[in-house]
Amino acid sequence: MSEQLEQAIIVGLHINDRPQADFDYSMDELASLAEACHISVVDRLSQKAQRINPSHYIGTGKIDELRAMAEAHQVETIIFNDELSPSQIRNLEAELDRKVIDRTILILDIFSERAQTREAQLQVEVARLQYMLPRLVGLRASLSRQGGAGGAGLRNRGAGETKLELDRRRIEERISMLQHELERLVATRQTQRLKRKKNEVPVVCLVGYTNTGKSSLMNALLRYTDPDTTKEVFVKNMLFATLETSVRNIELPDNKSFLLTDTVGFVSQLPHHLIKAFRSTLEEVTEADLLVHVVDYSNEDYDKLIEVTNQTLEDIGTTGIDMIYAYNKCDLTDTPYPAVNGNSIYMSVRDGAGLEELIQSIRAQLFSNYVKCSVLIPYDQGGIVSYFNEHGQIFSTEYEENGTRLEMECSQIDFDRYKEHFIDHALS
Template sequence: MDELEWLEESAIVVGVEEQNDDHFDYEMEELENLADAVGVKIIGRVVQKLERKHPTSYIGKGKIEEVRLAAEETGANLIIFNDELSPSQLRNLERDIEVKIIDRTMLILDIFARRARTREARMQVELAELQYTLPRLVGLRASLSRQGGGTGGGFQNKGAGETKLELDRRKIEEQIAKLRKELETMKQHRTLQRKQRVKSGTPVVSIVGYTNAGKSTLMNRLLSMSEGEQVKTVYEKDMLFATLDTSVRNVTLPDHKSFILTDTVGFVSKLPHHLVKAFRSTLEEAREADLLLHTVDVSNAEYRHMIDVTNETLEAVGVEDVPVIYVYNKADLAEGMNYPRVQDGQIWLSAKTGGGVAELAELIEEKVYEHYTTCKVLVPFDRGDLVAYLNEHAHVKVTDYEEDGTLLTVDLSERDRKKVESYIISH
């Protein structure tokens, strides 16, 4: 599915507030921010309180008429619904309102399509788009034909008796199968890379969190601390889903210990399940990590809700039993917030100003190196290969030269300890 054309779009957002929905207002505000991310101007909002969403039309008949009249009066050429619409809801609303209709899922998918940079991310988004489109072909007919090309373009040489709809469906199913196969190959390659990282014995730390919580800024701060101004930074911008592509970097701490730092795609309320499934292999970076940095925008009044959404999404992709440091970022923007501050394995900091990043590095080291032991190792001179290995892969504190060989005081992981066990003289 090609990116939607948003030029000169002005929209009305529509939402149903169900009973006991404490986060409805925030989700509607977030929906408007998502629209803003693709340049859509919001000119109206229609809300209905219901016990549950209407199964065939999402909102009641009276509200449908209200939305139709509001679009007429304001000149809105797009209606955006706050939830994923079922195929029948989409079809009925298109028929009754006669204005282009999209739902929250279509909007998020389009943002992802625009932001994806690597081939893998683009394929993951395309797979999610196609899976979303397949059951909704009839309702999306008008929108798809307006876009042209992609899944909605005209197909030539129709077989006898075949409808355009059947051809579209077959074409989409073929493309889904092709993408799944290619992504499976990429997943195997990613798994191999991950195994090699585990084999190297270097701890892996993965940054997770809600979109726009400051994950890329935090990553850049940690990289700058490690490599100085020459560091190759990752893209950062104050916007929803600024980055989708996983970055993997090596961070060396001041005492020469190092860890691999990875980031993941940001989460959002009602993240489309097709998208979560499509990005599953990318999110597995977090599942295989030794430590998660759960980054939270503590300046946002809804930050606890954002924590819940992130944890639910991580659980959905099987990320569990991984140690976590909660990083309460943007503390400089939160009124009266005391930072930098470390408490019960959590930290309050500002990635933007750098206040608290050094303390975070100490906390990371504490966590990922807690199972390391300091040993004295006497390596015979004819085993220079072991000395070279320890200098490259472990944290050597002191090196002395004795009559019988090289005496090293070194922090060892369990794996490296086994490698030099016969040469350990004290620990």
């Protein structure tokens, strides 16, 4: 017998100056977030207003309508599209006599379920406790109602329930302890980042809305450049499948390489608790040499997804980093692909179409400082010849009277570093 899903009604407040399409999209997304938490949305209620009601989020008339709707559907859970204040939760619980949760707790719950590494688990727990701390009274009332309708919704709340039984002081101590452990992990990550910088390996970061195909693209690029790869990352068609930052080395045929980083996907109104908690993970994005913004081109609201992602990137401080747009899932549209239009690549990861075009665009961005040259290296400097064989693209090697002649392409930095050891040299 299949597990019965918890049922809920979703509620949104449409502030008058907000475009209707944006509001409709946010409500659809809220339903998707609920589904990701194993909750079935049976109805929705919306209200237009000039501002949010500070005491109840929506007006009193709408509360009566919502109560009648909940009774008609026999649901015990009401989900609100914005983050509710502690007093709003308390007042709504008292008026509706039902479990009241908001968009933020849904996202936190999904993150709790998806987190695999110790760092991700710590980040989510810190965010969750910081969210819950001022809401203890209201959330305790919610907890007393949990377990109905099969108990399938918000199934991993168990850890959260235990923490709510702690008093405020102990929760604050717990947050402090978790943050201390996080700081140690962050220090390790920063050390790894410094090593990469020292090795002068460029970093390309995949960014984008959740579930646009970033991890699938990473795997496709790994397979494209190394068919025997065993380093593929986890992929699943669901919101926030990837919370961990995955870094893989991409080797190109001409001895060029770059590090490809896959990051957590974004979503509109990403809770500030999570942005703060995941700051160390998101720093990977701010330190990248190039961003590849993966877009689900088959989504009719793809321009909205781009806007949300770009706004989040701006909030975490990526201004000035070059960006390539990878319009994925073109196989689900009428758009011809693969195609290149400036810094936009139209492609299909599923079909493997557009990978070469994307790699060439990445190559052009990352390795624009490479030079073609002819150099003569003395025979007693064989280490330099070995270095360029490993780090440059050698077109030809000739052994002359005074040394080894290399016709090659290398980075301007490497050329300048060893220039004083060359017997002669010329740039093409």
